[in-house]
Amino acid sequence: MSNAPKCPKCESPYSYQDGSLWICPECSHEWNQDQRLKDEDTSVYDSNGNLLVSGDSVTVIKDLKVKGSSQSIKVGTKVKNIRLLDEPIDGHDIACKIDGFGAINIKSEYVKKQ
Numbered sequence: 496m497s498n499a500p501k502c503p504k505c506e507s508p509y510s511y512q513d514g515s516l517w518i519c520p521e522c523s524h525e526w527n528q529d530q531r532l533k534d535e536d537t538s539v540y541d542s543n544g545n546l547l548v549s550g551d552s553v554t555v556i557k558d559l560k561v562k563g564s565s566q567s568i569k570v571g572t573k574v575k576n577i578r579l580l581d582e583p584i585d586g587h588d589i590a591c592k593i594d595g596f597g598a599i600n601i602k603s604e605y606v607k608k609q
């Protein structure tokens with residue numbers, strides 16, 4: 496029982512699992528632990544560990560090759576108004592538009608917040 500999560504409502508350690516749900520016998524609260532973990536995992540951080548949110552401006556810290564293009568995005572390129580992807584595509588968790596490239600997805604580990 497040591498891996499049972501505490502009840503998020505009353506912190507009881509006596510929760511038990513029923514299918515995909517966890518149930519607290521003390522306050523009858525039911526919750527989905529997987530969903531909670533998933534929610535936490537969707538936070539996106541830049542190369543310095545700063546939390547990124549949609550609408551942020553970032554700077555590219557590494558030359559990035561672009562699929563289907565002979566050009567690469569150069570280090571120091573400023574990107575305005577990023578949008579975070581709920582479901583990363585191939586590890587790319589930021590959607591944005593870059594002059595000369597159009598709509599493109601990049602990885603948060605290759606940017607820093609301005």
Ligand SMILES: [Zn+2]
Binds near residue numbers: 503506
């Ligand atoms: Zn509880």
